Amino acid sequence: MKHYAKPKPELWQGRVSKAQLYLHEKVVCTELGATALSKPGKKIGLLGYSCDEGVERNYGRIGALDGPDTIRKQLARLPNHLANNVHLYDLGNIQCMDGAMETAQNQLSEKVAQLLEQQLFPIVLGGGHDMAYGHYHGLKRFYGGGATIGIINFDAHFDLRNNTNGNTSGTPFYQIAQECKKANSPFHYLCLGIRQDANDALLFQTAADFGVTFIENIHFSMSEAQHIVRVLLDFIRKVDHVYMTIDLDGFSSAYAPGVSAPSPMGFSPKIVIESLELILKSKKLVALDIAEMNPKYDMDHQTAKLAASLVHYVMHSL
Template sequence: MSNYKLANKDNWKGRISDQQLYLHEKIRFSSIKEPYLASSNKNFSLLGYSSDEGVKRNLGRIGAASGPDAIRRQLGKMPNHLNEETQLVDFGNLDCENQDLEKLQDDLAKAVTFLLESDTMPIILGGSHDLAYGHYNGLAKYLKDGEKLGIINFDAHFDLRANTDGNNSGTPFYQIALEQEAKNEAIKYMAVGIRKDANTKDLFEFAETYKVNYLLQKHFGINYLEHVQLRLIQFMEDVDYVYTTIDLDGFSSAFAPGVSAASPMGFAPDVVLESLKLIAESGKLLGLDVVELNPTYDIDDQTAKLAASLIHYIIHKL
């Protein structure tokens, strides 16, 4: 296992009540190195991917390794509306040891499978987007033969860059696509919020070749909600389970300044929340992650609060 660290309980602070009114009072702690016994069928597990090695390799601005704990500090202050039986458990962080990103991705895959087998839904806190490769493989290993896993990625970027010089934050879905092809299976991938000013033409060509579903950012807005919902429904009808990954750099920097690759040209939270509502109500959501939070460049913890609010929304919606 990579440099694994148990959760730092000091990240969970906020107002004090005697009724678990806040999530820092609801949170429980455990380890991926020991068996975990869930008390109900509604459980959520938080695991940090504390690495920006993939961003560094992709020539981005580093700092995302601090993202997981920044999300925790904001999430803990938020109100708790979960019922008493539902568990929210912090399993700590996986760190990137000796720049060995590939081992970190493999360790994440094993941890995700462990969490699913422990009857908890994994919510991975990033960290750079290379975590998607490990997260997907951990989910896929859990599935029964013949079950299809679809990927819905809220992002400005396809992340379909070739990994000929090693894995990085821009390569996870390229890796998955080629591995699926080697098994004579097609990747089930929908990228939402894609920008032409953030992807080269060869990435669009690769997406077309591998039949990637994508929705351009100019059509991913609340004014196009019916169209967005139809596209998501059509995609989810063709899969048994959904892995949802939210790259914070897909949001406009007006909402998310603290990311690895900020731009004012991104999407807004309202259409993402409506999309997450649809995904949650499908009953197919198997795993979720929020990635590319870079606290070094955040303003008043705005991006960390956005990440925490997205997680707060999905756990309560489920």
């Protein structure tokens, strides 16, 4: 398949224990549809979205197409606390070829739906945030129009830019919102960490027009944890399923320098972990992705380690 690359076992290296004490010893590299995926038990599928075409169209710093494999390298070295009946699979990467971002998004949609059909929990590694459009539609393919899917986005940006002049990494949730409006279905979208210095007045107005719930970054901290909990619980209560997307550029560049749009004014990992704990306890989380990992600008693999630790936390809390 032109827009698909098989998993690379050589990425999964680390300390050797011979007792599956580390994730590189636990993971199985295989392709979607393989008989290995039919094992009973809980199953987690890692799928990469190797694309930064949307970032380039949005005038961001390119380099995120190498994000998925970079995250894998750091994840490989982390300890494995998964039970024996929990299976971890690396399923390779969706690739954007010749600038065909929309084709890559469609391929991602198909593969996410296939993962769910094979009873795997999808964790998509990016890659530009345009992957959210494909990821969401994969969920819609599987759950159908009758289920409500709530999107929780940890991000500095709404990504609600008008797509009149084309789709970018800044338009995915605008596209989804427009499609929901056309279908007369609810658009459930919660943004955590929104910054005024990262969104213009029109974007705030667009968010208001679409009924988006958000917490600005100045309030997204441990000092306001009770308010954040109330907002999260109220949002989760209204939906059947939760799709969670974490844009690494929402974090302060002190934690995540290797992103497409860095800023020192972002949020901290602590408040994100506290939020994740609550979301996971709801038992409504059905998919996760990590966006905007850009190894070209990372320092000492700091951002990749953060991304890997977030994935590690979620997969061990499912």
